[in-house]
Amino acid sequence: xxxxxxxxxxxxxxxxxAGQPAPPDALRGREDLLPAxxxxxxxxxxxxxxAVWLAARGFVVDAVDVSPVALAAGxxxxxxxxxxxxxxxxxxxxxxxxxxxxxYDLVVCQRFRDxxxxxxxxxxxxxxxxxxxxxxxxxxxEPGPFRAGPGELAAAFPGLDVLTHEERDGAATLLxxxxxxxxxxxxxxxxxxxxxx
Ligand SMILES: C[S@@+](CC[C@H](N)C(=O)[O-])C[C@H]1O[C@@H](n2cnc3c(N)ncnc32)[C@H](O)[C@@H]1O
Numbered sequence: 001x002x003x004x005x006x007x008x009x010x011x012x013x014x015x016x017x018a019g020q021p022a023p024p025d026a027l028r029g030r031e032d033l034l035p036a037x038x039x040x041x042x043x044x045x046x047x048x049x050x051a052v053w054l055a056a057r058g059f060v061v062d063a064v065d066v067s068p069v070a071l072a073a074g075x076x077x078x079x080x081x082x083x084x085x086x087x088x089x090x091x092x093x094x095x096x097x098x099x100x101x102x103x104y105d106l107v108v109c110q111r112f113r114d115x116x117x118x119x120x121x122x123x124x125x126x127x128x129x130x131x132x133x134x135x136x137x138x139x140x141x142e143p144g145p146f147r148a149g150p151g152e153l154a155a156a157f158p159g160l161d162v163l164t165h166e167e168r169d170g171a172a173t174l175l176x177x178x179x180x181x182x183x184x185x186x187x188x189x190x191x192x193x194x195x196x197x
Pocket of ligand 1: 001009043044045046047064065066067070090091092093109110111112
């Protein structure tokens with residue numbers, strides 16, 4: 001990312017009001033899908049509303065953004081809520097930071113789109129882990145370089161079970177889970193037939 005772009009994000013975050021802890025948009029009303037706990041990764045976390053919300057629910061959270069101003073706001077919110085988050089200043093154009101090794105029980109990325117990161121999202125998910133994505137979409141809106149084309153999210157994660165995929169009004173969301181491997185099962189093989197009674 002160009003320095004001017006990062007400065008533009010810093011400037012936007014600097015004038016934004018204080019955030020509040022909040023669930024990922026795509027999980028509102030679907031909180032039952034949230035893993036019971038474990039490790040979570042919030043990609044392009046902005047001012048940390050989601051990261052802090054997750055930390056308050058007991059997740060051990062890594063949160064990544066290019067903007068130090070955004071992460072400082074996130075750290076202030078975390079301190080106010082008396083929770084801890086590991087904040088990582090990183091330019092995602094170079095991929096996820098090396099410190100974010102996973103596996104994660106939850107990976108969230110909302111209002112930020114970089115298809116080059118999709119394989120890493122899938123790879124970093126723990127067995128049974130949940131992926132929560134929201135991106136701008138061309139569906140019901142104009143084409144643009146920051147928007148997903150129709151079907152992009154549904155096609156991007158062939159190894160995951162898609163729980164919901166919605167595209168409308170210029171936004172696309174995906175909730176998908178990495179299947180848990182049954183001990184002894186060969187990955188990719190069909191389920192075993194029921195035992196004879
Ligand atoms: C629209 S905001 C979304 C923030 C947050 N996910 C939310 O839902 O409120 C996009 C975020 O992506 C960050 N961002 C943009 N380009 C980035 C890059 N190359 N690397 C890391 N973060 C980036 C910005 O600083 C900003 O916080």
